[in-house]
Amino acid sequence: MSSAGQLCEITMARVRRRNWERLYPETLLYDDDRYVSVIKRDMTAIVFVAGMPVLLVCALAILFLPEAMQSCIGLPAKLLRLVLMVVTPIIAFVVVPLLFRGYIRRSLRRDLNAHGTPVCPVCGYALAVEGAERCSECGEPIRRRRS
Numbered sequence: 001m002s003s004a005g006q007l008c009e010i011t012m013a014r015v016r017r018r019n020w021e022r023l024y025p026e027t028l029l030y031d032d033d034r035y036v037s038v039i040k041r042d043m044t045a046i047v048f049v050a051g052m053p054v055l056l057v058c059a060l061a062i063l064f065l066p067e068a069m070q071s072c073i074g075l076p077a078k079l080l081r082l083v084l085m086v087v088t089p090i091i092a093f094v095v096v097p098l099l100f101r102g103y104i105r106r107s108l109r110r111d112l113n114a115h116g117t118p119v120c121p122v123c124g125y126a127l128a129v130e131g132a133e134r135c136s137e138c139g140e141p142i143r144r145r146r147s
């Protein structure tokens with residue numbers, strides 16, 4: 001691979017990583033890219049469980065709504081249909097997963113705890129002391145699984 005290509009790839013990876021960190025601050029606590037598989041797994045479940053129904057409802061709206069709306073707001077049905085067709089995948093694959101951000105963050109916290117990085121399950125604060133009774137950030141009692 002050319003060095004320009006390599007540089008581009010490294011930059012892209014960095015941008016990707018920074019976006020993950022902004023959306024899911026828990027990823028900062030990972031020392032490898034393992035969180036990608038956790039997020040991917042959750043995202044797939046979310047898209048199937050929540051995104052697909054949204055997609056279905058929007059598909060019905062694309063089929064039936066434009067003609068009904070045309071008489072109300074006076075925009076051509078073709079234009080309305082086009083707008084719905086652009087907006088629908090954005091809602092199903094971007095907005096819906098964003099609504100479930102809290103779910104993914106909790107999932108990352110569970111994963112961190114399961115792999116030896118103690119994290120508060122409520123606020124995501126990294127617990128410095130292993131075996132702490134309460135989170136030093138939010139005061140949440142830390143329940144531990146008995147092994």
Ligand SMILES: [Zn+2]
Pocket residue numbers: 120121122123124125135136137138139140
């Ligand atoms: Zn906490």
